[in-house]
Amino acid sequence: MNEPVPVLIRETFWELPLAELNRQEWELLCDGCARCCLKKLEDEDSAKIQFTRVACRYLKQDSCTCKAYKTRHIKVPDCLVLDMNNLPGALHWIPETCAYKLRFLDKPLMHWHPLLTGDRTTMIVEGITVTGRILSEEHVHESGLEEHVIRWVKA
Ligand code: SF4
Numbered sequence: 001m002n003e004p005v006p007v008l009i010r011e012t013f014w015e016l017p018l019a020e021l022n023r024q025e026w027e028l029l030c031d032g033c034a035r036c037c038l039k040k041l042e043d044e045d046s047a048k049i050q051f052t053r054v055a056c057r058y059l060k061q062d063s064c065t066c067k068a069y070k071t072r073h074i075k076v077p078d079c080l081v082l083d084m085n086n087l088p089g090a091l092h093w094i095p096e097t098c099a100y101k102l103r104f105l106d107k108p109l110m111h112w113h114p115l116l117t118g119d120r121t122t123m124i125v126e127g128i129t130v131t132g133r134i135l136s137e138e139h140v141h142e143s144g145l146e147e148h149v150i151r152w153v154k155a
Helices: 023-029 069-075 099-104 121-125 142-148
Strands: 038-042 049-055
Touching: 023 099, 038 142, 049 142
Parallel strands: none
Antiparallel strands: 038 049
16 A cells, blocks of 8 residues: 655745645645635625625634535535635635735735744734624525625625
């Protein structure tokens, strides 16, 4: 049986061009804010995106992790598994603080990103994670989403 080949996580890999990251580095780049797991509304005329405080039913609200991470695209067909091919077409709705969006645009990570600070404390203190500020879609009817539009997440 072949031994699994170890993959190198490069020092400060988050400063490299996004296209050069390996699979592990790509996964580690996510800040775990879960802002992308919030329901969005799109204005028909302007195409402007508004975020709501209503989250996907599979989001674990305390840890901002997905209960169905490996099968999320099957359980939720419109859940996008981000990669270099689909990222450009998703930039209009991805949160402005998202590490993938920032690096795609050749911008540095936000100062609170756990890769820079070493843990999630700063991003929690600064209110970047969605924990404690959201509702599960299980408790909100689709037709009532407009009542839950928020201003603290922008695309
Ligand atoms: S918005 Fe971006 S950085 Fe935040 S959880 Fe989603 S993919 Fe990760």
